[in-house]
Amino acid sequence: MNTKRFDEGLKKLKEIDGKAGEKVIESLASIAPDLAKYTIEFPFGDIYQRSGLNLKTRELVTISALTASGNCQPQLNVHINGALNVGCKPIEITEVIIQMAVYAGFPASLNGMFVAKEVVNSYSKCITSESS
Amino acid sequence: MNTKRFDEGLKKLKEIDGKAGEKVIESLASIAPDLAKYTIEFPFGDIYQRSGLNLKTRELVTISALTASGNCQPQLNVHINGALNVGCKPIEITEVIIQMAVYAGFPASLNGMFVAKEVVNSYSKCITSESS
Amino acid sequence: MNTKRFDEGLKKLKEIDGKAGEKVIESLASIAPDLAKYTIEFPFGDIYQRSGLNLKTRELVTISALTASGNCQPQLNVHINGALNVGCKPIEITEVIIQMAVYAGFPASLNGMFVAKEVVNSYSKCITSESS
Amino acid sequence: MNTKRFDEGLKKLKEIDGKAGEKVIESLASIAPDLAKYTIEFPFGDIYQRSGLNLKTRELVTISALTASGNCQPQLNVHINGALNVGCKPIEITEVIIQMAVYAGFPASLNGMFVAKEVVNSYSKCITSESS
Amino acid sequence: MNTKRFDEGLKKLKEIDGKAGEKVIESLASIAPDLAKYTIEFPFGDIYQRSGLNLKTRELVTISALTASGNCQPQLNVHINGALNVGCKPIEITEVIIQMAVYAGFPASLNGMFVAKEVVNSYSKCITSESS
Amino acid sequence: MNTKRFDEGLKKLKEIDGKAGEKVIESLASIAPDLAKYTIEFPFGDIYQRSGLNLKTRELVTISALTASGNCQPQLNVHINGALNVGCKPIEITEVIIQMAVYAGFPASLNGMFVAKEVVNSYSKCITSESS
Numbered sequence: 001m002n003t004k005r006f007d008e009g010l011k012k013l014k015e016i017d018g019k020a021g022e023k024v025i026e027s028l029a030s031i032a033p034d035l036a037k038y039t040i041e042f043p044f045g046d047i048y049q050r051s052g053l054n055l056k057t058r059e060l061v062t063i064s065a066l067t068a069s070g071n072c073q074p075q076l077n078v079h080i081n082g083a084l085n086v087g088c089k090p091i092e093i094t095e096v097i098i099q100m101a102v103y104a105g106f107p108a109s110l111n112g113m114f115v116a117k118e119v120v121n122s123y124s125k126c127i128t129s130e131s132s
Numbered sequence: 133m134n135t136k137r138f139d140e141g142l143k144k145l146k147e148i149d150g151k152a153g154e155k156v157i158e159s160l161a162s163i164a165p166d167l168a169k170y171t172i173e174f175p176f177g178d179i180y181q182r183s184g185l186n187l188k189t190r191e192l193v194t195i196s197a198l199t200a201s202g203n204c205q206p207q208l209n210v211h212i213n214g215a216l217n218v219g220c221k222p223i224e225i226t227e228v229i230i231q232m233a234v235y236a237g238f239p240a241s242l243n244g245m246f247v248a249k250e251v252v253n254s255y256s257k258c259i260t261s262e263s264s
Numbered sequence: 265m266n267t268k269r270f271d272e273g274l275k276k277l278k279e280i281d282g283k284a285g286e287k288v289i290e291s292l293a294s295i296a297p298d299l300a301k302y303t304i305e306f307p308f309g310d311i312y313q314r315s316g317l318n319l320k321t322r323e324l325v326t327i328s329a330l331t332a333s334g335n336c337q338p339q340l341n342v343h344i345n346g347a348l349n350v351g352c353k354p355i356e357i358t359e360v361i362i363q364m365a366v367y368a369g370f371p372a373s374l375n376g377m378f379v380a381k382e383v384v385n386s387y388s389k390c391i392t393s394e395s396s
Numbered sequence: 397m398n399t400k401r402f403d404e405g406l407k408k409l410k411e412i413d414g415k416a417g418e419k420v421i422e423s424l425a426s427i428a429p430d431l432a433k434y435t436i437e438f439p440f441g442d443i444y445q446r447s448g449l450n451l452k453t454r455e456l457v458t459i460s461a462l463t464a465s466g467n468c469q470p471q472l473n474v475h476i477n478g479a480l481n482v483g484c485k486p487i488e489i490t491e492v493i494i495q496m497a498v499y500a501g502f503p504a505s506l507n508g509m510f511v512a513k514e515v516v517n518s519y520s521k522c523i524t525s526e527s528s
Numbered sequence: 529m530n531t532k533r534f535d536e537g538l539k540k541l542k543e544i545d546g547k548a549g550e551k552v553i554e555s556l557a558s559i560a561p562d563l564a565k566y567t568i569e570f571p572f573g574d575i576y577q578r579s580g581l582n583l584k585t586r587e588l589v590t591i592s593a594l595t596a597s598g599n600c601q602p603q604l605n606v607h608i609n610g611a612l613n614v615g616c617k618p619i620e621i622t623e624v625i626i627q628m629a630v631y632a633g634f635p636a637s638l639n640g641m642f643v644a645k646e647v648v649n650s651y652s653k654c655i656t657s658e659s660s
Numbered sequence: 661m662n663t664k665r666f667d668e669g670l671k672k673l674k675e676i677d678g679k680a681g682e683k684v685i686e687s688l689a690s691i692a693p694d695l696a697k698y699t700i701e702f703p704f705g706d707i708y709q710r711s712g713l714n715l716k717t718r719e720l721v722t723i724s725a726l727t728a729s730g731n732c733q734p735q736l737n738v739h740i741n742g743a744l745n746v747g748c749k750p751i752e753i754t755e756v757i758i759q760m761a762v763y764a765g766f767p768a769s770l771n772g773m774f775v776a777k778e779v780v781n782s783y784s785k786c787i788t789s790e791s792s
Contacts, residue, residue, distance in 0.1 A: 024506070031513040032490045039502055042306050043234040053227040060189060061196035061228050065235045068197040070599040071466040072503035094560045095185040096193050102175040103197045105765045106567055107600035110552070117559040156770070163777040164754045171766055174570050202335040203730040204767035226296045237501045238303055239336035242288070249295040307498040317491040324453060325460035325492045329499045332461040334731040336499075358692045359449040360457045366439040367461045369633045370699055371732035374684070381691040420638070427645040428622045435634055438702050467598040468635035571762040581755040585720060589756050592721035593728040593763045623713040624721045630703040631725045631732075
């Protein structure tokens with residue numbers, strides 16, 4: 001039986017990235033299903049539910065932290081996709097990543113941008129093919 | 133003779149944090165004045181001049197990156213102060229820092245919040261005493 | 265009204281470090297009380313409640329991670345104290361910190377050890393004065 | 397001629413991960429054989445020889461540090477395998493990695509768990525095929 | 529129209545690594561051409577132009593920082609290649625990377641060395657085939 | 661009884677920073693004397709003894725790594741002092757630290773420079789008072 005935090009978290013995560021929630025549940029099912037549960041409950045059932053900051057800003061500050069950390073490419077991928085889904089423009093995302101050259105150095109910024117390039121490209125193609 | 137980038141950067145930095153520009157110039161004068169020059173030219177003369185992201189959002193993504201990195205307290209102090217100066221509400225700043233518990237862990241989030249506590253408190257006092 | 269996770273978390277945190285729970289609640293009360301709530305709910309109400317690993321081992325793996333990260337001295341302080349409280353011997357703690365020289369380099373290991381020195385010394389004095 | 401520390405280190409490393417010692421020696425032979433020598437002498441000839449902490453605990457604190465650092469996948473792979481070899485149960489390993497969500501954030505914990513999934517799966521298959 | 533800093537930076541970057549400048553410009557053209565511009569202007573148009581440190585030393589201190597950070601393999605690749613181009617001997621590069629075992633731990637040093645192995649090997653082959 | 665590596669390491673460390681060796685031995689005596697032993701044996705008895713790189717370059721690449729890591733101020737202090745002792749000019753040290761703005765961001769570079777300022781100032785005073 002799921003907690004209310006889990007159900008609300010999964011719904012929120014679906015709003016951000018349609019498939020990321022199911023993917024994390026599936027990929028952890030055989031090794032540590034509870035980590036999937038926590039990943040949905042705490043970040044998305046607690047934090048992303050909060051008022052005080054809109055979803056677009058939440059995604060942008062996540063992108064800056066993940067770019068600066070430099071070793072979370074899979075999560076950066078999910079959240080750039082999520083940012084686009086909740087209405088961020090590509091230029092807002094790339095501006096955040098460019099700014100990280102100041103705070104985390106050029107390698108972190110460049111490597112973050114290469115992730116953005118891939119996600120934004122797939123996203124555009126996906127939208128183009130959907131609408132054709 | 134200053135470059136145009138320097139003059140515009142210094143002006144922008146004054147807009148963000150009235151005294152930070154002079155402080156960095158002064159504090160580096162005897163050891164590495166060129167680092168002060170670069171600090172003003174590139175981050176504030178190039179990056180913070182860019183359109184595509186407003187100043188408030190630029191400050192919030194900086195706060196998230198500095199909180200997540202966990203070892204830039206002096207700069208976090210400057211940019212929390214700067215965020216308040218350019219119109220961010222304290223709650224927007226604290227939401228960003230809380231969210232970093234998800235991406236960088238609780239210690240980084242807690243240590244960032246202790247910096248925010250100090251800055252927000254001084255800021256309120258400062259405003260109260262100015263207006264009294 | 266507190267959640268069950270909060271109440272159980274606070275109890276667990278008291279078991280680990282008698283005063284750390286109250287301190288974090290107090291110190292965040294004026295700036296971000298919800299971060300205190302999450303700090304007690306998720307780490308201590310969820311994770312430290314789990315079976316599969318005893319409390320002593322949980323404290324030792326926390327000490328290694330905090331030593332390796334190199335910028336969480338306040339939390340390292342709390343958890344070295346906590347490790348002693350739940351029955352770890354000083355030598356187990358110092359062995360973990362020495363081993364971090366291998367994985368995170370000598371500076372991280374040395375700086376972690378200086379925290380351990382302070383905590384272990386205060387702890388011994390505290391116990392000596394209590395029993396005299 | 398090998399030092400005593402090297403010979404004892406290589407023996408200890410074989411106990412932890414049968415092939416890791418030879419692999420590191422081989423892979424560095426053409427570029428920096430001395431780094432292989434140091435890797436065996438200091439970590440395994442000095443540190444892992446020490447009393448005060450049993451091998452299982454040494455492996456668990458290594459796994460927590462490598463998971464938290466987030467950019468040592470090859471070494472995390474070796475030490476999860478090593479942990480299984482010296483008698484850690486898969487659940488002890490996954491508990492350590494889950495706990496890192498608290499101290500290093502969810503991305504580090506998730507990426508560490510994906511390494512664990514791979515290693516634990518191969519390990520089980522390997523044991524199954526050996527015993528059939 | 530390029531700035532003088534860009535033109536001088538591109539020239540300097542060509543001196544360090546013949547193709548890296550064009551590659552970064554090309555790879556960012558569709559997503560964030562300004563990041564390519566900044567990458568050439570500030571690091572190579574400002575910093576690498578400075579006197580006070582020769583190019584060989586500049587490359588070696590870059591290699592140590594990138595090895596220690598542990599998550600900048602693409603940039604480490606470029607700068608090991610660059611170090612060879614400006615006259616560093618392979619042994620100088622491998623010594624720097626070995627030394628990082630002390631300051632950043634063995635995993636960072638080993639992972640840096642595996643990048644060096646690949647670059648030094650390709651470099652030798654390339655030179656051999658050019659001169660044959 | 662000390663190992664040969666320890667004796668040679670202590671001699672080397674004295675050459676780099678006259679008092680750092682004794683300080684680390686003293687400061688760890690009550691908590692983990694073996695960590696002092698390893699700190700002298702491996703870095704200074706093994707690594708700094710190696711040919712292939714002169715002492716001045718060894719100190720400069722150490723300064724870049726410690727500046728970039730951003731959380732090793734005590735060790736950065738020791739090695740800036742050491743760099744001056746083995747003949748590095750202040751400008752070589754400050755150039756290395758400025759260059760870290762490129763690879764680790766401005767906060768790391770600025771915080772490293774503030775350490776350099778203090779060390780270089782004390783060093784000059786010390787020399788002035790010695791020669792007067």
